[in-house]
Amino acid sequence: MRKTIKEWSEKAAKVSIMAAPLFLTNTITAYATGGISDSKLATGTQQLIQDLTTFLIVISPIVTGLLIIYFCIRRSAADEMDQSVATRCC
DSSP, X not given: OOOOHHHHHHHHXXXXXXXXXXXXXXXXXXXXXXXXXXXXXXXXXXXXXXHHHHHHHXXXXXXXXXXXXXXXXXXXXXXXXXXXXXXXXX
16 A cells, blocks of 8 residues: 555656646737736836936935945944944944
C-alpha cells in the first residue's frame, strides 16, 4: 500500500514526459482588441502615478530639511558622552 518517494518521483517523471508534448501542441494565441491604453482605468492610473511623483518631489525637500533641523537640535541638546557616540556613528 505504501509507496516510497522513489516510486512517486518515477511516476511523476513519466506523467510529465507524457504531458509535455500535449501542452506544447495546444498553443492558442490571444490578442487584446479592447484598447486598454484608452480605458479609464489605465488613464486614471497613469494620472495617479504622475500626481504621486509630483507630490513626492515637492514633499521630500521639506521633510529632509525638517529632519536635519531635528537632528541638529538633538545633537546640541545631548551631553558630551552622547555627542561623542553620535560623532563616531556618522
